[in-house]
Amino acid sequence: MLRYLIQRLLLAIPVMLGVLLIGFLLMQVVPTDPATVRAGPSATAEVVAEIRRDLGLDQPLTTQFGLYLWRLAQGDLGVSIINNVPVVQELGATIGPTLELMLSSLVWSIPLGILLGTLGAYYRGSLIDRGVMAISVAGVSVPVFFLGLILIWFVGFKWQWLPFTGRGGPLWTLEGLQSIALPAITLGGVFVGPVARMTRTAVLDVLSADHVRTARAKGLSERLVVLRHALRNAMVPVVTLIGLQIGFLLGGAVVTETVFTWPGVGRLAVGAITSSDFPMAQGTIIVLSLGFIIVNLIVDMLYAALDPRMRAA
Amino acid sequence: MTEALLSIEGLRTVFRSGMGEIAAVDGVSLSVPRGRTLGIVGESGCGKSMLSLSVMRLVPPPGRVAAGRVLLEGRDLLTLPKAEMRDVRGREVAMIFQEPMTSLNPVHSIGDQIMEAMRAHEPRAGAAELRDRAIAALARVRIPAPERRFTEYPHQLSGGMRQRVMIAMALACSPKLLIADEPTTALDVTVQAQILDLLRELQSETGMSIILITHDLGVVAEMADEVAVMYAGRVAERGPARAIFEDPQHPYTLGLLGSIPRLDEERETLLAIEGSVPPPFALPPGCRFAPRCPFAISPCNAAPPPLRDIADAHEAACIRAPIEASLALGNAA
Numbered sequence: 001m002l003r004y005l006i007q008r009l010l011l012a013i014p015v016m017l018g019v020l021l022i023g024f025l026l027m028q029v030v031p032t033d034p035a036t037v038r039a040g041p042s043a044t045a046e047v048v049a050e051i052r053r054d055l056g057l058d059q060p061l062t063t064q065f066g067l068y069l070w071r072l073a074q075g076d077l078g079v080s081i082i083n084n085v086p087v088v089q090e091l092g093a094t095i096g097p098t099l100e101l102m103l104s105s106l107v108w109s110i111p112l113g114i115l116l117g118t119l120g121a122y123y124r125g126s127l128i129d130r131g132v133m134a135i136s137v138a139g140v141s142v143p144v145f146f147l148g149l150i151l152i153w154f155v156g157f158k159w160q161w162l163p164f165t166g167r168g169g170p171l172w173t174l175e176g177l178q179s180i181a182l183p184a185i186t187l188g189g190v191f192v193g194p195v196a197r198m199t200r201t202a203v204l205d206v207l208s209a210d211h212v213r214t215a216r217a218k219g220l221s222e223r224l225v226v227l228r229h230a231l232r233n234a235m236v237p238v239v240t241l242i243g244l245q246i247g248f249l250l251g252g253a254v255v256t257e258t259v260f261t262w263p264g265v266g267r268l269a270v271g272a273i274t275s276s277d278f279p280m281a282q283g284t285i286i287v288l289s290l291g292f293i294i295v296n297l298i299v300d301m302l303y304a305a306l307d308p309r310m311r312a313a
Numbered sequence: 314m315t316e317a318l319l320s321i322e323g324l325r326t327v328f329r330s331g332m333g334e335i336a337a338v339d340g341v342s343l344s345v346p347r348g349r350t351l352g353i354v355g356e357s358g359c360g361k362s363m364l365s366l367s368v369m370r371l372v373p374p375p376g377r378v379a380a381g382r383v384l385l386e387g388r389d390l391l392t393l394p395k396a397e398m399r400d401v402r403g404r405e406v407a408m409i410f411q412e413p414m415t416s417l418n419p420v421h422s423i424g425d426q427i428m429e430a431m432r433a434h435e436p437r438a439g440a441a442e443l444r445d446r447a448i449a450a451l452a453r454v455r456i457p458a459p460e461r462r463f464t465e466y467p468h469q470l471s472g473g474m475r476q477r478v479m480i481a482m483a484l485a486c487s488p489k490l491l492i493a494d495e496p497t498t499a500l501d502v503t504v505q506a507q508i509l510d511l512l513r514e515l516q517s518e519t520g521m522s523i524i525l526i527t528h529d530l531g532v533v534a535e536m537a538d539e540v541a542v543m544y545a546g547r548v549a550e551r552g553p554a555r556a557i558f559e560d561p562q563h564p565y566t567l568g569l570l571g572s573i574p575r576l577d578e579e580r581e582t583l584l585a586i587e588g589s590v591p592p593p594f595a596l597p598p599g600c601r602f603a604p605r606c607p608f609a610i611s612p613c614n615a616a617p618p619p620l621r622d623i624a625d626a627h628e629a630a631c632i633r634a635p636i637e638a639s640l641a642l643g644n645a646a
Binding site for chain 2: 208209210211213214215216217218219220221224228229232233306307308309
């Protein structure tokens with residue numbers, strides 16, 4: 001088990017390096033010159049050249065990347081070229097609200113998806129099943145921004161039930177809960193469909209397995225058969241899907257945060273990219289990728305917990 | 314004849330399909346004596362597995378039991394409320410299956426799966442007691458180092474060991490009847506013999522009855538006291554094992570016996586039954602075996618033949634039985 005964990009951790013290193021390299025190169029191919037951005041519209045050519053030297057932009061790419069990694073290793077992600085604030089500081093302030101949003105989206109959407117999928121599989125072909133399928137198809141098809149806009153228009157603007165801009169405070173305050181409700185419903189809403197669909201397929205598959213027949217032949221109640229024998233075994237593919245979908249969730253977080261002006265990493269990323277704030281954009285890419293890698297590590301750990309056959313591997 | 318523990322009367326199990334209702338089991342009546350073994354033999358698709366699942370009321374949808382009674386000590390299992398039937402499963406009638414590889418849940422430990430069977434029927438038993446009993450159950454099926462096996466998972470065990478675990482689980486609540494559906498088909502020959510020995514020993518220890526479902530006549534000859542031969546959803550012949558093997562009366566049984574290789578006879582080729590089992594949606598109107606039967610005469614195609622007494626407790630569903638007498642009259646085909 002420990003060996004498995006270490007193996008996975010070691011595998012994450014090259015992935016992270018790849019992310020850093022691609023993030024770095026992406027910033028190079030953008031046609032905007034950071035030195036010009038920083039110098040402002042009225043700067044002379046000499047000033048721009050001086051800034052370029054200061055930022056190390058006159059060095060060869062490999063040197064620049066090496067320098068970048070060296071600074072990164074020391075926890076230095078540079079400063080924003082727009083307002084001189086250290087990137088680490090901005091990230092530190094936005095990472096909390098993003099985690100908050102992610103968790104409050106997942107905490108209701110995953111259980112709901114699993115519940116719907118299980119009901120659909122158990123009552124296969126019935127009205128319940130068809131209802132579940134309709135919900136999940138709708139959930140898969142509706143884009144995040146659209147759901148967000150609809151919620152803003154009706155719940156936030158027309159009926160004025162809940163606030164729809166910004167973060168009212170930490171999660172444990174009433175204002176915090178009110179302000180996170182709509183973003184969390186939006187972001188979680190697109191997650192219910194895929195989870196329900198995958199759960200339904202996986203549970204259906206397990207329900208026809210020989211060992212489920214054995215469980216029934218032992219005289220177990222249907223509740224135990226479904227929970228301990230069907231759902232428990234179906235969790236492996238469902239967890240896989242959730243791990244894969246986390247990538248989409250991160251993308252969805254960027255959109256949701258923008259739509260609801262939620263002060264998270266996603267909105268920071270959008271702001272940094274549109275204003276050509278390269279160090280800031282790179283910083284947000286690192287944080288989001290790191291999130292993805294960590295979630296997948298957790299998923300790998302869950303496999304081992306869910307399926308004893310994985311533990312030996 | 315000993316008192317019957319289980320009697321099946323006129324059981325009919327059907328599946329709804331695009332071509333209408335298909336009867337997998339069609340009017341089968343059988344009985345299982347106390348403490349004895351009934352062997353049910355037949356080719357794949359003859360309905361023997363559906364028969365056993367019907368007794369357990371575990372026929373997978375869209376199948377259902379359409380008619381008949383399954384009397385366990387006089388109580389009709391088919392009309393029991395669901396909760397009572399659940400209590401019968403595992404406690405009074407237990408079942409083991411053909412595929413020990415897939416019949417155990419891969420994600421729960423052996424011990425948990427055995428304890429779960431016990432807990433289902435004795436919800437008040439303590440954890441320590443269940444654990445001790447589960448280990449004892451593993452020891453009873455001659456699993457070495459049962460304490461260690463208790464914490465292991467199915468994938469860590471061989472096929473024979475898994476079937477032993479299945480048996481331990483089935484016997485955990487001391488059922489009166491064990492239904493073994495092809496228990497040794499997926500196993501090596503040597504392991505097969507061990508499992509059959511084990512079943513026989515456990516039967517003499519506990520006095521339970523066994524329904525042994527198999528396509529292997531050798532297994533039946535070794536294990537069964539009574540034999541029922543099934544063909545296309547019906548019983549073709551039934552009686553004491555000795556009578557079936559020494560004096561088979563149904564042409565289908567004759568054919569099955571003729572297709573076993575034997576060491577004590579010199580034969581160039583094995584006898585095979587011509588043709589194949591009719592598909593369930595295109596059954597002949599009369600005797601279902603008639604199209605393949607070398608002894609068939611025109612009345613065979615008129616109506617399905619009922620089971621008739623041939624000798625003491627020996628019945629065959631053939632209008633030409635006893636065959637020797639028919640042959641002596643010189644009107645064989």
